[in-house]
Amino acid sequence: MGVLTNVAGSPQASPRAGDARRVVRSGSALRHDARPVHARAERQRIASALHDDVSSLLFAASAAAQHAGHDAELSAEELRAALRRVGDHVREASDRLRAVLRGCAPVDAVDGLVAAVRRDLLDLTGRTGIATRLVLHGTARPLADGGDTALLGCLRLSLFNVERHAQAREVEITLRYEAHEVVLEIVDDGSGLPSGFVPAAVPRTDGTGWGWSSVLRRAEQRGGHAELLAVPGGGTRVCVHLPA
Template sequence: MVTGDPAPSGERSGRRMDGEHRSGAAPCGAEPGATLHAVSSAVLAVTRHLSVHEVLQVIVRAAAQLLDARYAALGVPDDQGSFAEFVVEGVSQEEWEAIGPLPRQHGMLAAMLRDKEPKRLADIRREAEFEGWPSAHPVLKDFLGVPIRDGDDVLGILFLANRRRPGGFTEADEELLTLFAAHAAIAMTNARLYERNRELTVVAERNRLARELHDAVAQKLFSLRLTAQAAAALAERDPARCVRELAQVERLAADALAELRAVIFELRPADLADGLAASLRKHVEVLDRAYDADVRFTMDGGAVALPEEHEAVVFRIAQEALYNALRHASARTIEVRLRTEDGAVVLEVADDGVGFDPGAASAKNGGEPHGGLGLASMRDRALSIGGALAIDAAPGTGTVVRLEVPL
């Protein structure tokens, strides 16, 4: 849905291909309860999603259903007074490609970007701001546009056109869309915060891996170099001691290789194509072959069914817990257990290692338990998918990391 001249740049997404009518709209003159139910359904559809792209798509679709509009669009402003992204509903892929690039700073959409006020028109073609549209563009008549606001900031502008029932959009429709836009603003803000938090988590993870490389691998390589130099100096005057130093070189090289292999293994992207349980089983089997510890995987009950994004978080938490057990706990046995229990997916990573005091270690290390085990990061990951993380640990008794994620 474009109501201005096309431009050579910008991002377009979220086309709905069929344009067919979908149920869920509140008919004109409906009972207040039916209208509230329609608004509630539309809002819930939006707030289920976390990524900004998904939220934009669902907002457009829900708005079109809510007011029974044939066409809908959502434009996200950029810093140049145009659109950074433009999502549409009711236009097929072929029609969208034939229409061409996004609108420039002209036409009715540009007028709304400038004025940032609702517009309700009986026939958009009769307005002074109307400047035509490309030949492949669908013919629009009745029009309703509402800004999506976060305080004084305009997050986007929601456009509807061609209401399916005769008579066009009413004042009540404008009020209803304005109410929906207020909730859509909350969903967009939450999605942006979620994506920003995910970006920060990635940065924190990179920083942690950099510290691991420096603290573990770099120090061992430095020790290895010094030991090799000492062995070279002793080769002629003390061959027996030289042999001992060379044995130490071999041990340090093996340790450095194991540390580097662990870090590289962590950097590998999670392959969850076979599902969470199968991926965890494969991961545990690899670790069992790579380390001296006995690493096992058990699963109780039926298949675990979580959204793909949630499964990725559970997998990362399992990786982190396994990493801690292998690197810091001196564990002989590590068991990964996965099951469903009381409407939740439960993951446990239990080891028989040295354990630690979570409370004392957290206070000593400024909130980062046990010298940088990443427990705070694991808890943040769990919270991001509505889960809860618990640590059962004490010096000399091993550690159990327990994650619960509601189904």
């Protein structure tokens, strides 16, 4: 049986949760512990976030600025559009850096992933008003080879895309601890994928697509895989599978 934690928003169960799930208020279902994570794992998490998120955006901003500076045939409107892209990339890099700093708070080494997910969801709602729910199936356990760090990174990249692009009112996160794998699912009720959108394994030359490509790379580096799908009726579903 899964436990559905209403992290923020209405206390009613989500239609996707099913009758077998129990709704509990934030803070009553999952235990917090003050013990810090190991320093090595924390350094790896911070380095990965800075490399995958912040540096990618700064590179995209630099590429857009160089393109605008070297193309003498750009019209005034095209130049303004290029400068807007530079500004957007820099703002996103700033947002991601703040997210890295927020994620530096230590959590328990055993149920650290669940506690960190709940903290990130509360933070998302506090900043944006988007209602969030966390559904937990099975017993949380630490993953080897940086698996917890990878899943948390995938979650943060996905939530960042929801915040910036989805125009969603609600996000539901599901963590399923199964015998041989752990599955992270992020479902929003936003605008969905753009028409004709094709997920790319590497960022595009204009600097877009870095979020999904980073999610995919994190999963594949640890022997897993990830899916990005449109939800019928609107919204997006990201599903990350890692071996347990």
